[in-house]
Amino acid sequence: MNQGSERRIGAETRAEILRVALALFTEKGFEGTSIRDISSALGLTKSALYYHFQSKDAIVVGLLEERHQELDDLIDWIAAQPATSDLMQRAALRWVDSTTPERLRLMRLAQANQPLMKRLSDSGADVRAGFDRVIDLLVDEKATAEDRLYARLVFDTVSAAGRAAQGTDASPNDVIAVARRASISLTCPEHKS
């Protein structure tokens, strides 16, 4: 393998590892994907992977960090908005419309592997803090736990739609369209109890 014996810079390889790892995790699950799978898909050995990441879990942390900026952008945007009554709807639609396939895959990975996420968060990685902040910005300070949960659900419509599409012939465009419709319905003001 790698018979050209070209030398690559580390950042490139690292990014490729993350890319391939996310694809394989999506296809076969985190536990169903071995680091041998990832490295051999790149024409590397297992050891090369351990040069760039200190553990299998660290790959997931790397994936989460890659997406961190997107959440920060959303938080900044919300903070800069006037607090109109339809803020939640506008924020939700902004989130849906900025969805990329990679983000979708990562969110599904995170949700499908609760024990993994707990392990990562126990060892210091901030996994949920970004979303917690979004919810805090969008709900009243005296909101009930139920209201907060509802807001979380709203921001999960994209991955919910993606999950509902599993095993069907629905296209990615269908997924986004459904998530949009659902976000609008869920945040329609006249339904607020």
Place this chain on the structure above:
Amino acid sequence: MNQGSERRIGAETRAEILRVALALFTEKGFEGTSIRDISSALGLTKSALYYHFQSKDAIVVGLLEERHQELDDLIDWIAAQPATSDLMQRAALRWVDSTTPERLRLMRLAQANQPLMKRLSDSGADVRAGFDRVIDLLVDEKATAEDRLYARLVFDTVSAAGRAAQGTDASPNDVIAVARRASISLTCPEHKS
């Protein structure tokens, strides 16, 4: 172990295996739970488990079969209803209101382990057929793929709410309440595009 040397009948043990397995799968994931974990939680050896189930996958098939009747009941109920315009909403609420913790756990297990479900379905177990039938009964025969996907999403609000509640302090009652609110909003007729 089992020093009382009591003799149990097989059906009881089998049911207990299913119960404990579902609890452990929920807590640690399917791949994160070994046969040894399940059997030792019951004070048995793993060989005893292989007396009742021919493989680890077969345990999941057993869990799915346990819940099969609930879906059949829903299908029968829908088929017996008049085809009013709010049928989807009524069906969705019936589904939400009949939710049990066990069903919720199983649905989450199924959704978190797509590769496993694909494997089971490839080897003959019918995993999705029930839900497919529900959707077929509720949408127009000339409905688009997007409409069908939306209907799937509606019937997934319970587990979506459950997932959104992960890591928060929301109670099971909150989950059901949020799922109810979401089902109503999602099936509100005036939002149909």
Place this chain on the structure above:
DNA sequence: AGTGTAGCTGAACGGTCGGTCGGTAAGCAA
């Protein structure tokens, strides 16, 4: 008493897992 069998045990199997370690070739700086 003898036979069958349901329910379970204990020991082992081959295989794969995540992770470690010593080494090494290429590039660069002095």
Place this chain on the structure above:
DNA sequence: TTGCTTACCGACCGACCGTTCAGCTACACT
């Protein structure tokens, strides 16, 4: 040329995985 760093390899480790199998025991039937 020497020496250090970067990027990677190949061999190996102990642990654990799902699974198999011969055999044991308590009970039911005849």
